[in-house]
Amino acid sequence: MQSARRDELLSSLPCPEVFLAVRAGGATDVVAVTTMWVSYDPVIAVVYLKPGSTAHRLVNEGRNFTLNVVDAAQDRQAILAGTIPGNDPDKLRKLGLELVPSDSVESPRVGGAAASYECRVLKVAACGTHDLFLGLVTGWWTRDGAKPVIRYRGESWPLETPLPDSHAPYPH
Ligand SMILES: Cc1cc2nc3c(=O)[nH]c(=O)nc-3n(C[C@H](O)[C@H](O)[C@H](O)COP(=O)(O)O)c2cc1C
Secondary structure, three states: OOHHHHHHHHHOOOEEOEEEEEEEOOEEEEEEEOOEEEEEOOEEEEEEEOOOOHHHHHHHHHOEEEEEEOEHHHHHHHHHHOOOOOOOOOHHHHHOOOEEOOOOOOOOEEOOOOEEEEEEEEEEEEEOOEEEEEEEEEEEEEOOOOOEEEEEOOEEEEOOOOOOOOOOOOOO
C-alpha cells in the first residue's frame, strides 16, 4: 500500500497513548506505545514492539515492563519518548520523567501518569512488522482527576467529556 494511504488508514483508529517503561540488566528505556486489554481475569494487556528496538530487546531480556497511560500534561514527553532513538545515552534525561519504583516488577512506573500497570511477560508472538507481548498485570495504580491522551489522525487528543447515556461497565 502507498505510504500516505497507509498513514491515513493507521491513524484513523483512535489508540490510547501510553509510556512503556522497561529496566533490565541495569539499562532503562521509556517509549511511547499503545495497548489494549486481551483478558479480564486474569487481567492481560498486549503491546506490539518493533524487533531490533531497544525496548523490544530489554523486555525480552527482563520479561517485565510497566504501562503508564499518558496524561495530557505529559504529551510532549510522550512524543519525545516515541521519537528519540532508544540508543541515545541522554534519552532519559531529555524526557525528564519521574521514574518511580514498582511494587511487583523491576521496571519502574512513570510518575504523574493517568494510570500505571505493572506487567510480567506471559507470551511473545511474531506478528507482521512487530512482535506481540502479552503482559499479565501484577500491580496497578490510577490517579484521580487525570486527563488521558488518545492518538488520532497523527495527533494527541485529551479525553474530556463522556457522551450521555454511554455507561457500560466491564466485563463485556
Ligand atoms: C505516538 C507513538 C506511538 C508509538 N507506538 C509504538 C508501538 O506501539 N510499538 C512500537 O514498537 N513503537 C511505537 N512507537 C515508537 C517507539 O515509541 C520508539 O520510538 C521506538 O521503539 C524506538 O526504537 P529504537 O529503540 O530502535 O530507537 C511509537 C511512537 C509514537 C510517537
